[in-house]
Amino acid sequence: MITEIIKFKEVKSTQDAARQLVSKNQELAVVALHQKAGRGRHGRYWYSPPGGLYMSLLLYPQFRPEVLPLLACLAVIELLEEYGCSRLSILWPNDVLIGGNKVCGILCEKYKKAYICGIGLNVNVEKFTDETLSATSMLLERKEEFDLDAIVLSLIGKFNSRYEEYEKHGFEIQQAYHYISGIGEPVEIVTSKGKECGIVHGIDSDWAILIRDDNGIIKKYYYGEVHKLKW
């Protein structure tokens, strides 16, 4: 459970700043107003101008860490609903979308004994770069600016509740089904072993994606990047 927030004006990446704090052996959040070298998944760059929320949670979970992105996605969704955003969905495993456009990305990394769950949420971001064309922000959706400090506190509170709940009682994946984008749709999944195509059959309770191939065989993936295929 996060009990401390450490704030910076500017860092290279809050993921790296959180790594520096691993010896504290304490669950905490690192937040920055701006990142000079924000990182996304698969070594990509995360556009991090002032106005966005850039936060890394330093965690020592007593459960399978694969579900951390799900807990973070659900906390973000609950927050966005409270702030009046609709048409919300989760693109497995780590993205939160508004109307199909990405508003939040999550990057979970293992570092020593800890897991660092980085959350990038486009709050008051007005313009995006060419690489982030399918992105959106709370500001663009709601046509108003939001108080970042209040959002940080609220998001940590929501994450803490889900984290504690998961530690005690686990999780029924059905709770998240409503938000998961692409079930029953054709996709391509890219992993370190290559690309495979199939139909999204569902999501397992441990947050693995189940994809049915052309032969009807259901395969389970814990990692990968899913692209929707248009037929």
Ligand code: BTN
């Ligand atoms: C992705 O969608 O590829 C994941 C993006 C994760 C971005 C966040 S912002 C806070 C933390 N610090 C980083 O450098 N990255 C994560």
